[in-house]
Amino acid sequence: MTNERLREVMSVGGWTHAALAEAAGVDPKSVERWVSRGRVPRRATAARAAGVLHEDVYALWPALRQPRAARAVSTELVALYEKRADVPVSAYVDLLASARTRIDILVYAAVFLHEAYPRLNDLLAERSAAGCAVRICVGHPDSAQVRLRGEEEKFGDGIESRCRLAALHYRRLVGTAGIELRTHGTTLYNSLYRADDQALINAHVWGTNAYRAPVWHLRRNGTGGLFDTYADSFESVWQTGQEVTR
Known part of the structure; x- marks a missing residue:
């Protein structure tokens, strides 16, 4: 499943996989997987990439809206x-x-x-x-x-x-x-x-x-x-x- 929203934003801004990878501090192959396979980066990485692209992080990766898993029970x-x-x-x-x-x-x-x-x-x-x-x-x-x-x-x-x-x-x-x-x-x-x-x-x-x-x-x-x-x-x-x- 591709990330068409990310592909469109990169295309409009003239961003290559290599250029976005360097700006976000990741490997170009990671960016390629974000686009072509719909992979979701870590929150911190996603935030850096979205900032570089001047785009809302949740618009690029809606899955990040899901809350983090809570602790099941207090140790006390x-x-x-x-x-x-x-x-x-x-x-x-x-x-x-x-x-x-x-x-x-x-x-x-x-x-x-x-x-x-x-x-x-x-x-x-x-x-x-x-x-x-x-x-x-x-x-x-x-x-x-x-x-x-x-x-x-x-x-x-x-x-x-x-x-x-x-x-x-x-x-x-x-x-x-x-x-x-x-x-x-x-x-x-x-x-x-x-x-x-x-x-x-x-x-x-x-x-x-x-x-x-x-x-x-x-x-x-x-x-x-x-x-x-x-x-x-x-x-x-x-x-x-x-x-x-x-």
Whole structure:
């Protein structure tokens, strides 16, 4: 298959295969293959040739419009669950139990954890006693964002009551050395459960209850990756939070 567009542009401009090859920094046989066989040069080479010819690179080689292949998966992705309901409670428990230096929890309510694992407070207290810094940030029930979330999920004021229940559960830990509890009023795009360099991230999908939304398990691999993106988001929300006292 020939490249008639390239042949025409070269003919009009008086370009020979050898002349274009020299200007583009390639072998004349390469230019010949571009024209007679429809070969597509590398992007950088194509850009140089198009510049010399004063022509749009995509007009000469439309195939270059195709996007480059994306990485299939992040190196920090350990597992992907289609729904939070598919994640066994043991995954949360094991994750938090593995923490040695840091536990961060960012949710609106997530009372399912206390309901499914009544020893959650005990586990957090044990980790704290072992030297782990524990920060918990739950939704403020009177915030506009929490109310809006309830409307979007067609859950009414149910989410507000669950935020109050979550705060009630965690309030028992207030005063425990190494544990901090705050409420926040941000638009929460993801719930986050972090233990050191691992995290479970529950995506929030508009109009969908969190238990029906996906969860990805991340493990930090270097700096500046996907894990750090979520860790940084926790820090931003944490700074806006109001401390809960007895």
